[in-house]
């Protein structure tokens with residue numbers, strides 16, 4: 395058995411090795427490495443592309459009948475062509491290109507999310523440091539956390555009497571809970587060793603916060619931030635549907651009222667793609683900031 | 691009678707958990723002179739780390755007192771630097787930054803910025819770690835991490851250096867290498883050292899005196915053995931040295947004849 399294996403193995407390996415040497419004899423590792431990277435990239439890109447294609451074809455097939463209530467991909471392309479090719483169109487009032495709607499929504503998310511991040515980390519640090527606060531506040535947080543974002547909107551409209559701050563508040567209140575809870579857990583899980591190091595060095599409160607607490611809890615904090623950005627983006631679309639003005643949520647609502655189903659589909663694709671990149675963006679920052687921290 | 695440099699006086703320590711009191715240390719007294727190298731040896735769980743933490747000030751005595759230069763130890767501080775059982779470097783800082791965190795804090799007023807940098811490098815050089823100064827702890831070996839931990843502790847210029855099984859997690863070769871380095875540093879700087887160990891050879895090789903602890907609960911100091919071997923010591927010459935072998939035998943007898951760990955391991 396093993397003998398035959400030994401015989402066949404080199405025979406198989408040879409031809410491929412020869413191809414490489416013959417094509418570029420001078421710098422052999424470079425092209426093979428390039429090819430390997432290329433095939434690795436292709437391996438990552440081909441499956442999603444194929445799946446996408448299959449789904450589009452299936453969709454086209456299912457919605458191609460003239461009586462279909464939803465448009466097929468080709469009809470979306472045809473009906474919403476202007477919308478697709480002019481993302482930076484500037485018109486009257488809420489008649490703007492997709493990019494501007496997305497920008498308006500992103501701006502609200504940025505403000506609400508930034509407040510949620512700062513307040514959430516600060517609250518999390520306070521809660522995480524005290525056993526008492528943890529016990530007292532945790533049930534309240536756990537209950538408030540489950541309140542759907544939109545349920546906050548009437549209350550915030552009543553409080554702010556204006557659409558924009560209300561939407562920002564909804565973002566804030568949606569994103570803040572996972573940040574608080576994860577930060578608190580991160581603070582509680584700071585290893586005793588690090589605390590002992592801080593004690594031996596006699597770090598003061600501020601030094602301990604900046605040099606031990608924040609970096610040690612950073613992986614947890616970023617988990618919270620990442621959940622928070624996803625929830626913010628979920629909430630903004632819903633909130634904007636109700637408050638109006640420029641923004642992707644209102645755009646969808648407006649399209650629905652004008653029976654522009656194709657426009658809704660284009661908007662949904664935008665929402666999905668932007669949400670995806672927001673998530674990746676926070677994940678990227680998290681990785682950059684916490685590099686090396688996880689492996690102690 | 692004059693007090694020792696570091697003096698542990700009739701220390702009791704008990705922990706209370708859920709209303710249950712467990713006595714860990716009972717009537718522990720020990721005097722350490724300046725520049726002495728003391729090893730504490732005893733079976734696992736007898737309370738060695740607890741004793742070290744009391745000297746470090748990380749835990750408080752139940753009764754009795756720990757005095758350093760006749761001043762009672764009440765809280766942790768850099769004059770009693772600790773090298774912890776598992777290196778405890780901060781993983782988000784580089785090797786250099788781990789040491790400079792300590793140096794910047796301890797010498798913030800006494801040294802200029804350039805002097806502090808030199809001091810960090812001097813101490814990294816002492817443990818031969820300058821080559822990896824910009825690496826993260828996760829990127830260096832276990833032995834190197836422990837060396838950085840020692841550099842960080844040395845850089846505080848502690849009155850007493852406390853080592854909690856500093857080489858426990860290392861392989862035999864690395865361990866021997868680090869023991870030699872610690873001996874060199876000790877002869878050069880003359881630190882007062884309190885070191886916990888499980889390793890009989892390590893204790894005899896490094897120490898001036900070996901403190902042997904009985905098994906818990908309520909562990910005491912069972913015996914204190916003088917190691918009458920001249921320095922500098924060489925591990926190869928010692929392998930056949932009469933007094934070395936005698937010390938070794940004494941410790942082994944204490945640990946495995948008179949104070950065997952009763953519970954099945």
Ligand SMILES: Nc1ncnc2c1ncn2[C@@H]1O[C@H](COP(=O)(O)OP(=O)(O)OP(=O)(O)O)[C@@H](O)[C@H]1O
Nearest residue numbers: 705706707714733734735736737738739740741906
């Ligand atoms: N914070 C604590 N609360 C309650 N009991 C504790 C605490 N710290 C230590 N102990 C108990 O004290 C005893 C001694 O622990 P210690 O860590 O000092 O042992 P050790 O001699 O260092 O052991 P090892 O050699 O395994 O490190 C153990 O039985 C342990 O359970």
Ligand SMILES: [Mg+2]
Nearest residue numbers: 738739740775
């Ligand atoms: Mg221990």
